[in-house]
Amino acid sequence: MSAVEESIKTKEISKPKTAPIGNRILDFLSSVRFGVVLLCILVFLSILGMLFIQQNVQGFDSSFAMRTPAEKFVYGYLGLFDIYHSWYYKGLLLLLSLNIVLASIDRFPSAWKYISEPKLSATRGWLLNQPQNAVIKIYGNSEGEIAERIGKAFEESGFKPRITEENSKSYATDEEGKKDFNRTESKKSLYVFGENGRINRLGAYVVHVFLLTLFLGYFVASQTGFDADIRLTPDTNQAIQRDFNVAQKTDAIQLIEINLDKQERFNVQLPFTITCTEIEQKLIDPNGSIEINNTLDWRTQIKIDDPQYGQTVADVSLNRPFTYRGYRFFQASAITMGSASLMKLELKPENGGQPIIVDLKRNETAELPDGTKIAYNTFLPDFVMQGGQPSTKSGDYANPAVVLDVTKPSGETTKVYAFANKLPDNAPINAPKAGYRWHLASYDKSPLAHVLSIKYDPFNAAFIAWYIGGFGLIGALMFVFFISHKRVWAMIDKKSENEFEIVFGGNANRNHLAFEDKFKTIVESIASNEIPEQKI
Amino acid sequence: MEEVNRIQNEVFTAREKSEKPTNFSSYLPAILALAGAFVMLGLRIQIGTGFISDTALMMLALACYILAALFQLTNLYAPSEMAQKIGLWGATLGVFLNLASWLVRWVNTYEFELVQLQASGNTIKPWVFRYIPFGNLYDLSLAFAFGAGITTLFVAHRKNFQFLSAFTLPLAALILTLARFIGGEHSNLMPILDSYWRPIHVGVASLSYGIALVCFAIAVVYLLKDKVKVEAMAIFSSLFAIAVIGSISGGSIFTQAVYRAGTFMPNPAGGKPFNAFFRFELPFVGWALVLSGILLAGVIIAFLAYLYQ
Ligand code: HEM
Numbered sequence: 001m002s003a004v005e006e007s008i009k010t011k012e013i014s015k016p017k018t019a020p021i022g023n024r025i026l027d028f029l030s031s032v033r034f035g036v037v038l039l040c041i042l043v044f045l046s047i048l049g050m051l052f053i054q055q056n057v058q059g060f061d062s063s064f065a066m067r068t069p070a071e072k073f074v075y076g077y078l079g080l081f082d083i084y085h086s087w088y089y090k091g092l093l094l095l096l097s098l099n100i101v102l103a104s105i106d107r108f109p110s111a112w113k114y115i116s117e118p119k120l121s122a123t124r125g126w127l128l129n130q131p132q133n134a135v136i137k138i139y140g141n142s143e144g145e146i147a148e149r150i151g152k153a154f155e156e157s158g159f160k161p162r163i164t165e166e167n168s169k170s171y172a173t174d175e176e177g178k179k180d181f182n183r184t185e186s187k188k189s190l191y192v193f194g195e196n197g198r199i200n201r202l203g204a205y206v207v208h209v210f211l212l213t214l215f216l217g218y219f220v221a222s223q224t225g226f227d228a229d230i231r232l233t234p235d236t237n238q239a240i241q242r243d244f245n246v247a248q249k250t251d252a253i254q255l256i257e258i259n260l261d262k263q264e265r266f267n268v269q270l271p272f273t274i275t276c277t278e279i280e281q282k283l284i285d286p287n288g289s290i291e292i293n294n295t296l297d298w299r300t301q302i303k304i305d306d307p308q309y310g311q312t313v314a315d316v317s318l319n320r321p322f323t324y325r326g327y328r329f330f331q332a333s334a335i336t337m338g339s340a341s342l343m344k345l346e347l348k349p350e351n352g353g354q355p356i357i358v359d360l361k362r363n364e365t366a367e368l369p370d371g372t373k374i375a376y377n378t379f380l381p382d383f384v385m386q387g388g389q390p391s392t393k394s395g396d397y398a399n400p401a402v403v404l405d406v407t408k409p410s411g412e413t414t415k416v417y418a419f420a421n422k423l424p425d426n427a428p429i430n431a432p433k434a435g436y437r438w439h440l441a442s443y444d445k446s447p448l449a450h451v452l453s454i455k456y457d458p459f460n461a462a463f464i465a466w467y468i469g470g471f472g473l474i475g476a477l478m479f480v481f482f483i484s485h486k487r488v489w490a491m492i493d494k495k496s497e498n499e500f501e502i503v504f505g506g507n508a509n510r511n512h513l514a515f516e517d518k519f520k521t522i523v524e525s526i527a528s529n530e531i532p533e534q535k536i
Numbered sequence: 537m538e539e540v541n542r543i544q545n546e547v548f549t550a551r552e553k554s555e556k557p558t559n560f561s562s563y564l565p566a567i568l569a570l571a572g573a574f575v576m577l578g579l580r581i582q583i584g585t586g587f588i589s590d591t592a593l594m595m596l597a598l599a600c601y602i603l604a605a606l607f608q609l610t611n612l613y614a615p616s617e618m619a620q621k622i623g624l625w626g627a628t629l630g631v632f633l634n635l636a637s638w639l640v641r642w643v644n645t646y647e648f649e650l651v652q653l654q655a656s657g658n659t660i661k662p663w664v665f666r667y668i669p670f671g672n673l674y675d676l677s678l679a680f681a682f683g684a685g686i687t688t689l690f691v692a693h694r695k696n697f698q699f700l701s702a703f704t705l706p707l708a709a710l711i712l713t714l715a716r717f718i719g720g721e722h723s724n725l726m727p728i729l730d731s732y733w734r735p736i737h738v739g740v741a742s743l744s745y746g747i748a749l750v751c752f753a754i755a756v757v758y759l760l761k762d763k764v765k766v767e768a769m770a771i772f773s774s775l776f777a778i779a780v781i782g783s784i785s786g787g788s789i790f791t792q793a794v795y796r797a798g799t800f801m802p803n804p805a806g807g808k809p810f811n812a813f814f815r816f817e818l819p820f821v822g823w824a825l826v827l828s829g830i831l832l833a834g835v836i837i838a839f840l841a842y843l844y845q
Binding site: 282283284285286287288292293294295296297298318319513 | 649652653655656657658660662694723724726727728730731732
């Protein structure tokens, strides 16, 4: 819509055949039509991104494995497995941003006119053409006094009044009341103009600013940052780390890249080392499983050794991510292979006497009064001997056992298995060792490893995009749609000595029903010839 | 199509005849419904588990929605002040019970888990928003229907918009019916959902679904008012339905006449069930959907023939 609402349109008689090529390109780039097309393409690509499991999403590996070689090749070539980072997606976003900027610049002057040069007067015909209009007759002393009165009524309803005198031109009428199109008459009329919420005309630009914040923030984040997972266990046992592809200490993270049909993993070096010191799973029912539906929270304790900034210890919980130097650590999932973080051992001396209770932490060593050292080696949830080596049949706590390295004061070391299930005393594996009969009295459940998701965003661009851009966009859209620019005009026409005709017209750019109510209230309050009482 | 004519000729134009601008008391039904529901919440907390259950409240809300819609529909055929009044206050009662059900459910979910925690010797007392009924599709449906209901009440503050309930309340009733089929059993919350984002995100989403539902009804009514042919609307709805049937199950309905559903496999190694690599074929469903597609195509052809004859 243009603020020049009453301009007389002249037919263009001749049009230059072609505008300069530069102008035409600019016109095209700033056209709303082009913007709409770009938006549709982006929406379409985003839908594709939801239909094809993206490479950083859980379940990608299995879905990728199911594809035929041809699918892998074609989709991989088209970048469909990582569409939001593909060059064409980012290119379209930039183009759309440019388009919004240009379109906004193009239209801004006409929106600004509503604020810089409000329309203060109008012809009778124009007023009667407005969605809301009314003609009333009232009595008063002078035009000035009537204008005052109308202004007050406007003000009462929250409209800022402005009184102007303007020459109005109209065709003269002959004796029979017919318009004589050969003569125009010029008459001075007093106008009262009132408006409310004109700032709303700029709402679209506020929306676009936040929209651009969102787009550009996202663009910068995806250009400069990355997402990756690390699988961390506090368990120092090398064999377990190898078997389950987990680490206790790492200074690199693995990223995936699809190169045509091949998934390639490559390491990205971190500027610090991460060590997992403890993981914990808070359960609803501590005797139940470590499955998700019995879980309140997961907590991973990490230690960061940074050559530049020294050591930091931090906790990462499900809804408490931890941020360090642009890296944000989130809980992503758990490897629900049963393990334990705290064990209670019951030791019965071989030669009789009171049993000894020992508390042992994962990775740690406990010492008995007689100087025997008990070192944690491994926890096995479903113990089985395999090829002479202790191993586990499954991840469930079916036959939990802890493997210990026990060193006698004499310096001699033995491997000891302590079982949670009661075993017959004569079972060879339950034979007394190092002077004691060993029993795993209790343990608290903890998964073997936690998967942390790392989001690297060196410029906080994602934060700016989503929090400032996102909330700003919501606020701006509310501003656009819940505020409206309402305008009313009253033209005062002297009919006789103290009889005046007032022509009202009004419009609003939104919420026409509410405006209609307001308009009626204003007109009625003026027609009833009484100024609404001042509220005290 | 008498009611369509009435919408076109009377209901929307009634505004010109309507006397006064609206005032505060026109919002009374919405205010009463909201306040009443919170009183019910207070009663539930005071009285304890002996109080009426949330699922029973939901069924009552459903009954009220249907009743109100029925009277509003009757009012379209045979205008009567009484039918309109019953429609409005029936809707108010429905919204009241709907929100009461949701609020009471909050308390029930809280107690459900607290009992579990205490039984296993856990002394943790999680924060109250952990139990906000936005945890599953049942909860969401309750909130969705409430969103539609309360929007209907707000819109109904203009007298000549009250008839919209005839369109929106059957939809709200449909949602509650679906919720009934899902079932209101309590289940433990996924740990990831125990975040302050959930009340914000799901709350905004479900209310806006409700608002969008009312907007949908208004849009249809405006189409009627602008004399778009009902048959044309039926044709487009049928096309949309065919597109939906054609695109579900990986497009296998119209190509192979089978419907396959995604399957979760129990994890033999323990741990959460995983998404199976294959989809399980449900017997008969494929053919039933093909039949529906054919019937929809029949609708399209019949109405096209009717429109162009
Ligand atoms: C997701 C994308 C977009 C959103 C959410 C959005 C939002 C809005 C909103 C809320 C308005 C105000 C509407 C009104 O006053 O009634 C508006 C106006 C406008 N938008 Fe956008 N917009 C988007 C993209 C675009 C694009 C790509 C263009 C590029 C050509 C564009 C050009 C305009 C123009 C020219 C106006 C009218 C300004 C005026 O009347 O002064 N918008 N937009």
